[in-house]
Amino acid sequence: MIDPSQLRQNTEAVAANLARRGYHLDLESFAAMETRRKALQVETEQLQAKRNTQAKAIGQAKARGDDVTELLEASAEIGRSIKDKSQALDELQHKLDELMLNMPNLVHEGVPDGADEASNVIVRQVGTIREFDFQPRDHVDIGERFEGMNFADAAKIAGSRFVVLAGALARLHRALSQFMLDMHTADHGYREVYVPYMVLSEAMQGTGQLPKFADDAFEIQGDHQRFLIPTAEVPVTNLVAGDILDAGELPLKFVAHTPCFRSEAGAYGKDTRGMIRQHQFDKVELVQIVRPDQADQAFESLTTHAEAVLKALDLPYQVSALCAGDLGFSAHRTYDLEVWFPGQQAYREISSCSHFSDFQARRMKARWRNPETNKPQWVHTINGSGLAVGRALAAVLENHQNADGSVTIPDPLRPYMGGQVLISVDG
RNA sequence: GGAGAGGUGGCAGAGCGGUUGAAUGCACCGGUCUUGAAAACCGGCAAGGGUUAGCGCCCUUCGAGGGUUCGAAUCCCUCCCUCUCCGCCA
Numbered sequence: 001m002i003d004p005s006q007l008r009q010n011t012e013a014v015a016a017n018l019a020r021r022g023y024h025l026d027l028e029s030f031a032a033m034e035t036r037r038k039a040l041q042v043e044t045e046q047l048q049a050k051r052n053t054q055a056k057a058i059g060q061a062k063a064r065g066d067d068v069t070e071l072l073e074a075s076a077e078i079g080r081s082i083k084d085k086s087q088a089l090d091e092l093q094h095k096l097d098e099l100m101l102n103m104p105n106l107v108h109e110g111v112p113d114g115a116d117e118a119s120n121v122i123v124r125q126v127g128t129i130r131e132f133d134f135q136p137r138d139h140v141d142i143g144e145r146f147e148g149m150n151f152a153d154a155a156k157i158a159g160s161r162f163v164v165l166a167g168a169l170a171r172l173h174r175a176l177s178q179f180m181l182d183m184h185t186a187d188h189g190y191r192e193v194y195v196p197y198m199v200l201s202e203a204m205q206g207t208g209q210l211p212k213f214a215d216d217a218f219e220i221q222g223d224h225q226r227f228l229i230p231t232a233e234v235p236v237t238n239l240v241a242g243d244i245l246d247a248g249e250l251p252l253k254f255v256a257h258t259p260c261f262r263s264e265a266g267a268y269g270k271d272t273r274g275m276i277r278q279h280q281f282d283k284v285e286l287v288q289i290v291r292p293d294q295a296d297q298a299f300e301s302l303t304t305h306a307e308a309v310l311k312a313l314d315l316p317y318q319v320s321a322l323c324a325g326d327l328g329f330s331a332h333r334t335y336d337l338e339v340w341f342p343g344q345q346a347y348r349e350i351s352s353c354s355h356f357s358d359f360q361a362r363r364m365k366a367r368w369r370n371p372e373t374n375k376p377q378w379v380h381t382i383n384g385s386g387l388a389v390g391r392a393l394a395a396v397l398e399n400h401q402n403a404d405g406s407v408t409i410p411d412p413l414r415p416y417m418g419g420q421v422l423i424s425v426d427g
Numbered sequence: 428g429g430a431g432a433g434g435u436g437g438c439a440g441a442g443c444g445g446u447u448g449a450a451u452g453c454a455c456c457g458g459u460c461u462u463g464a465a466a467a468c469c470g471g472c473a474a475g476g477g478u479u480a481g482c483g484c485c486c487u488u489c490g491a492g493g494g495u496u497c498g499a500a501u502c503c504c505u506c507c508c509u510c511u512c513c514g515c516c517a
Contacts, residue, residue, distance in 0.1 A: 038477080041476085041486085042477070042478080042485095042486095044486080045476095045477065045478095045485060045487085046485080046486090048485085048486055048487085049484095049485055049486070051497080051498080052485095054498085055445070055496095055497055056445070056446070056498080057497095058445080058497050058498070059444095059446090059497090059498070060445080060446090062445080063445080068497080071497070072497050075497035075498080076497065078497085079496095079497070079498095224507095243437095244437060245437095246437080246455095365475095369437075371455090371456090374455075374456060374472080376437095376473095376474075
């Protein structure tokens with residue numbers, strides 16, 4: 001949620017900012033609602049004040065033993081007026097809340113202009129794209145030759161967009177997530193957390209997946225409204241929901257390895273081959289809860305933490321700054337990390353690192369106490385994948401494949417593979 | 428699943444239906460004292476919203492949502508959560 005008072009006071013500036021990302025704010029209808037809200041609120045509160053003083057007077061009169069029948073009647077009348085007014089106010093407030101909850105975050109000033117991904121700006125490219133002296137296969141071909149990647153079995157038991165991994169590939173998948181967790185906890189100072197894989201709608205609303213994107217998530221049947229997490233961002237960021245944190249506790253840095261579930265509604269026909277776009281995938285997620293004045297720097301450093309994984313695995317990648325029109329709903333600014341897939345001859349997203357400013361904090365009511373003012377202020381939240389495990393597996397297979405069909409296991413993963421150096425058809 | 432207890436400010440913990448937004452303690456902030464620190468003492472200190480140039484004034488909030496009442500932290504109903512005991516169990 002963006003700052004409501006900023007929206008009221010600088011409506012035009014806010015509208016102009018949101019227009020950068022393609023969101024149209026109807027200034028006139030907003031102004032009309034606001035004027036009416038203000039009037040209703042003032043009237044309601046005046047009535048409430050009247051009722052309160054009356055009630056107090058009745059109490060005092062009764063204590064003296066005076067007759068209070070007249071006072072009682074007058075109060076009852078006020079009570080009825082309050083009911084009418086506050087009902088009207090509630091309805092209007094509800095509409096305004098809905099508007100606010102469906103309004104995306106403001107765009108950071110450093111974000112490039114543009115309507116869609118075509119305008120994203122490549123910030124840097126790291127690593128060298130390998131020259132193959134043979135025709136590189138894509139990860140599906142490689143995986144199926146090992147009999148370690150099976151989409152047909154997955155479809156049989158779960159439908160399309162799932163995968164079954166087996167043998168060395170299943171282990172490599174596990175090795176990747178273990179390696180990432182160990183790196184982020186040992187080298188980058190994150191605290192590992194294990195979290196629920198399903199969450200209440202409040203949590204989804206806190207990070208911005210609801211109310212707008214209900215179709216993207218899987219909802220659980222049951223007496224509670226729960227959702228399978230589309231990313232660990234939801235449970236992990238919401239760890240601080242409702243809290244007022246001490247300045248000394250910040251920054252909080254969490255890392256979690258979880259499965260993620262996405263319905264991929266509207267993605268029919270996109271990336272139907274392979275492990276790139278699945279209903280279920282594993283991800284190691286980095287989350288930071290920081291002071292506002294440290295957010296920009298934390299965002300940069302979190303991005304480098306995700307990049308460190310790609311470097312360690314010797315995977316060529318590029319960092320792309322998303323343009324205003326390509327930003328996610330909650331994001332203030334975002335870097336995508338895109339890894340090179342030789343099988344596709346293309347860079348594909350493997351991590352998305354975002355700075356949410358106080359947008360999620362407002363929704364979650366997550367604050368910290370600023371020692372300078374001694375007042376609670378909204379925290380800033382930042383997160384990024386470090387990395388998507390399934391895509392990382394695919395990238396390793398494609399980038400480190402050999403002419404004979406085998407795959408060389410990157411050095412840092414070998415300890416997690418029992419020392420194994422090569423995955424080949426023979427085992 | 429059965430039985431009981433409870434959810435109050437950053438934390439702990441009081442609170443006869445009527446100056447209780449809430450005692451007290453801790454924490455925190457300011458001050459006195461001290462070479463400095465600690466201790467002691469004095470003072471301040473909930474959040475959100477409205478209104479105001481500002482001082483201030485007003486409204487809402489005591490797990491959530493309903494209800495009773497002129498008036499609810501306090502009474503009633505529903506739900507959620509926590510704790511203890513028993514049962515069951517990965």
